[in-house]
Amino acid sequence: MKRKHPLHLSLIGILAAALLLGLGGCSVEETLPAPTPTPAPSAETTAPLEFALPMSEGSLHPLLSTDKVNLTLGGLIWEGLFALDRTFTPQPVLCQSYSVSEDGLTWSFQLRSGVTFSDGTPLTAEEAATSLNLARSAQSRFAGRLSGVRSVAAEEGAVTVVLSAPNGALPALLDIPIVKGDGDAPLGTGPYVLEGGEAPRLATRSGWWQNKSLPVDAIPLRSIREADDLIYAFDTGDVSLVTADLTGTNALGFAGDYEVWDYPTSTMLFIGYNASSGPCADAALRRALDRGFDRTTAAVALLSRHAQAAALPVPPDSPLYDETLAQRRSYLPQALSELLTQAGYEKDGDGLWGKGRRTLALTFLVNTDNTFRLAVAEYLAEELTRSGITVDLQKLSWADYQKALSAGKFDLYLGATALSADFDPGLLTKAGGSLNFGAFQSGEIGALLAAYQRASGAERESAARSLWEGLEREVPFTVLCFKNQSVLTQWGAVSGLSPTQNNPFSGIENWTLGS
Template sequence: MPPRTLVGALRPLALAVSLLAPWPALAAPGGSFDIVAPFEIGGPDPSLSGFLFQRMQVGETLLEVDREGRPQPGLATSWSVSADGLVWTLPIREGVRFHDGTALTAENAAAALRFARAKPGVLERARIESVAAEGKAVVIRLAEPFAPLAALLAHASTIILAPASYGPDGTATKVLGTGPYRLTRLEAPQRMAVEAFDDYWGGKPAIREATYLAAGRGETRTLMAESGDADLAFQLDPPSIARLKANGAVEVMKVPLPRIMQIKLNAGLPPFDTAEGRLALSESIQRAGLASALLRAPGTGATQLFPPSVEAWHDPDLAPLATDPERARARLEALGWAPGADGILAKDGKPLRLKLLTYADRPELPLIATALQDQFRQVGLDVEVSVTNSSSIPAGHQDGTLQLALAARNYSLVPDPFVTLLGDFREGGSDWGSMNWNDPAFHAATKALLASTDPAEQTRLRREIAAILQRDLPVVPVVWYEQTAAVTKAVEGAAIDPFERSFGLSKMAWKP
């Protein structure tokens, strides 16, 4: 087989050859397994890039999750919680070694968690008083109960690294994990290489070497999959999926995720300062058409915040979000917005002209935004679409200038969606969640759920929270998300992790 040429695949997109030259030619099937995805590497510290070290199976966490999001043992063999919910005890697995040969102990696991806790991240969500080693277990003491702590301990920012990984200030300067692969090369922000770690406690993986390349453009990833320069191309746009399905050398995989394309809106801005105004915006959206025509994924129009695949948070008894442009216009007119000569609604002489921000990191977002622009126009909203950097959305939230934004929100950043909900809809709002919206009943229900240990009561509270979000629409669901990837047919065992925690390297093998 002729050698694969990475530069040749990228040349049509005018990427710099000098960027790729220092790396050796990629190996043929049976050698290195090469992955391309849009995520840049922020550096060696888990607070910056733990999600990539977790996906490449370099670093591991105390707890894991199964494909339904239920907590499972990881570097801790089990966990127990005191009757008052304030003390969590996690016995540490014996016989585990870091990639520098150091043995995993309760002491160095607790130290790694303390380093993680000292940085901005998910551990801030729980009111942790202390993290300490007691015998062969890590013991976490809380100031108040936090039922989803298990999910925080599975988050990528809490991966456990060897003591030699950390500098004097507690920031990781090396990535010495416990996973089935050890890091052999790291060149932030674009690439890394790993090789199998033969002393891994869970057994030797069949694929011995792998590389990762960050490529932000969807066309780049598609070309690499087509040409064989990537064995796994992650996150594809709809036109690329259709093209790659015709390629006999790759298989296109797809799985629903707890991720949604949603509209973040300023609930302090008329007419969205009322639930009626927000509902009118929702009723103007033709979700089924967007899902079928643009995303080529019929059935993914978001009738509520969470899709059926997130069973704990999807309520089949909720009245679904509907499309009704005429009713939307009537709601807005009842709020005092009357159509002008150009059809644009106006109130007190001010036309309803808005700016919708979105970004191109996810190639489907600008497509959806343009279609929404037309749908909003049909009910009298004049919306300008601005495709900008994703950072413009939190910046607009912080300075109060944001009006509308279309974003892809991942509610499984922590495996339990409740943790993300807590942050997104907290009092005062958040960068990617609500803006100028507060509901006392919502906050009371979330507080009760945090402390509840009764499964029936937890279900009731989740349904109550879902109903409030459906009724009040602090964000407007548009389309549920499906993750896609193209993988070479030269391997077996490939699958997409619905919680996006792993590329699945250790479960794959080259076909004979």
Template sequence: MQHHARHRMPAVAAAATFALLPTAALADAPASPSKITFTVGMNEDVDSLNPFVGVQSNFYELMGVTYDQLMDYSARDGTPTPRLAESWSSSPDGLTWTYKIRKGVKWSDGVPLTAADAAYTFNRIIHGETEQVNFASYTSLMTEASAPDPQTLVIKVSKPGSIMNRLIVPILPEHIWKDIDEKSTATFKNEENVVGSGPFILVKRAVGQYVEFRANKNYWGGAPKVDSLVFRVFNNADAEVQALKNGEIDFANNLSSTLFDTLKGVAGITPIHADAGSFNDIGFNTGAATVDGKPIGDGHPALKDPAVRRAVSRAIDRKALVDKVIGGYGRPGSTAIPPTWANYHYEPAQDELQAFDVARANADLDAAGYKRGPDGVRRMPDGTRPLKLRFFARQEQAESQQVGQYVQGWLKQLGIEVDLKVMAEAKLTEVIGNGEFDMFEWGWGVEPDPDFQLSTFTCGQRSTGKPGEYSAGLSDSFYCNKDYDALYQQQKSELSDVRRAAEVKQMQKLLYDDAAYVVTYYYDTLQAYHSDRFTGLVAMPQPGGPLLFQPSAQWSYRTVAPVTAAAKPASASGSGGALLWGAGAVVVVAAGGFLLIRRRRTGTADERE
């Protein structure tokens, strides 16, 4: 599901190439020798181009170059920085927020972009159903959006909330989307004559092959330095890396540790070992139900018991997974907000850790009444149903399947039989939404602000619909805890960063103690690119973040440029600077620079308090 949700991270690969250099053929994708084309590879096709429907990380990458948001997460550290909204402020009671929309911005069809488009976008989400799946965490406090003039957006909220400083929502053209009604939203493809305001304009999608964009030469932030952008689909990670080595592509993303290591020392290629701010997990069916509490699916009842889930957690050797599955490129996991976002990350105390301990896990199951039968497999406390669990690994990623094999072996030591199945991510999303699973392996890319990630564990993100027509929400664990939901609403309306951080950590402790997930590891993104061909790529966060497929940001597409005889490749780390995307220019500000600080203070209520 993006999951990363959602932002769920599928196995994503990226690549870049000059069109004038030898390249592998892209069926029907035009390449002119007079143009510079930046090609980004994906080892899985994008799930949708509809901003209300797509959920996987490559979807967000494409949306980020098609549409602008009111603000960005800064490249420096993930704090809010202006984009379409040049500044914003709140009323003294925090119930009215005013955003000043940049002048002179036009949609790709030439129609002016105004505050009315932003008001339309937010109102559509506020009152929609399909529209809320991706963006309810941003709009749940909102009651109304209006545009008293072309440059002023006013949003009313039911109670104060810091999320109003971080509205990472694509603004859509009202003159296009007003003709797409609520009933059609879920099936609308958004693949032809797409009108956006971002740095690139959609040209064509060839399903399973590529998605092609051309540069928006009239982009308010300055025209991109490449003429076209192509996201190319690779069905084989080895083939993608070979293409990189052969000079057919220039950038590869989310490589396996084995393939990444083969690129070390290759002339002209710079490997990047990046802190992704992401995690992989083992999810449980904690009791599948719809948002109104109606049970659905066929999950094993044992997994409704936190004692069983904690025992499984103690049977997972997280360090072994880091060493053996991802080649040491990561850290053992614990809680749902990665340590990349240190202000919000909760790390359990030593006496709270569900550390690898098979003996302790067996003792805990014995104490909870799950006794072994004559076949060695444990039974429910009433002695009936055996603990035989289905575990779904993702077809698209070998690492997911490896994790499944390790888990199968470890749980056998607990007297739990695991039926390991491999399934395509699209199908797995459907299966999870219907509650027809016991365990699965996936992962999330986490935004700098924790609200979205925390929202995926709320009761209101469970499935909707009726038998045979269930639609998955953002919750893939179906975790539902009233105390957790109350804390979620509390942190959402908290304007003090100190108090909010404490509440966010308390929520993570609840999730950890209840073992809603087993966060297996915080993985590093392994990337490599032809630094002899392209320069200007910017890490996010800095230093050491990814160059592409960043946490809810797409900085490098606006700055990537061909290497010329007069230009040397920029540092891949991008450390020591922060990007501001202003009218007509990209401004790089030294760390701690006055301009960046001043713009933040005039832009957010938090900074003024």
């Protein structure tokens, strides 16, 4: 998705949220006109700029660094066994082929021949295994996703991975950079190599195994120390491209004329329920509430179109997303009323839902650290109130929000989580799951989840459908949307981008620099 944004996007999101809260239950697509793009700057008045990228003074190590600016460069220097495309489907890169044991626990990944690191030495199974074992270590940013890996070992031209439990989607977790050497910038097998000195840059490699034509031979790297430096460098055109979470907490405020290239992510916004006590312990009520949340308004307006409305725990771009099932859970106030009636609720003379003499009153938690998510919670709470449900929206600091969740002092809450690319919802449904604050339990969902985790290939789509149907019956949580993140480029600096969640430079061979 490509758009031009001449204004600060946080301001647009806040204005849209204020407008929608005044419109009540109106559909955003019916009430908001499409934005009119500002004309591109004239080629006669805009001088071409050198294509340059930012680099901070932190570590560039793709497995150990947490520096977001430097991690952006990773796709130009390092490659993994696999890469995820925009549908989150793993595509083989350094892996030539693979096989898996009958019990689903032992995987063997055959390495591609003819691959060399930037110093000309060949890729070996030992280096691949060393990289994956480093990625499993506690200091790595990949440790969480590889927690189910029991061992990694090198064999003749292959890497063997042994799991503690079957995972048919293991390749989707292995878009992990393979490196050689130590230090803050180990060698990689990618198209560019880092050249240091007083004027650091990325230079093309003559021995890159993919042998694809690249749009630029050298990319200067501009030194960045603080967030303000990055904003200034981009606003003045000193750097040509940055990545940003434009609806994130403390989102950076870029200004001027630039193009926005959105890409899907695995970050899910959802409503969690207290399934162990209070009114939401009744699955019938959860099914009713599931139809009362306007996902489209949340994604399109309140998140400034930087999200995709979704009703299933996978992004709409994923082949596991079943549109028929999603439609069954779409926003429909009439369905909310019908399902509340079926659950034994009725409206009193004041138009409030209740059962017997007890009014249906819900405590709804949201943390105040993210203004966009706060706007979403305010809008959803207002919509439930309009339907006749009494809602106490508690706006809490992050620390108080976490305490209330851990203590079970809620009926529902607005949450967000970055799912791993195998899209395992167990953290929300398993006993002891890190996000199962509502203590949901279901033997049926547990069995469906285990079958989904084991399945691969075409069987995984069938297993996913069965799991989504089970979640539709039990509704331990309600999916609202999946966030997009963005690549920002100077107007006319580059075209042909197709960024992915973990590589804004995916498909760089198809780029064209300049207008």
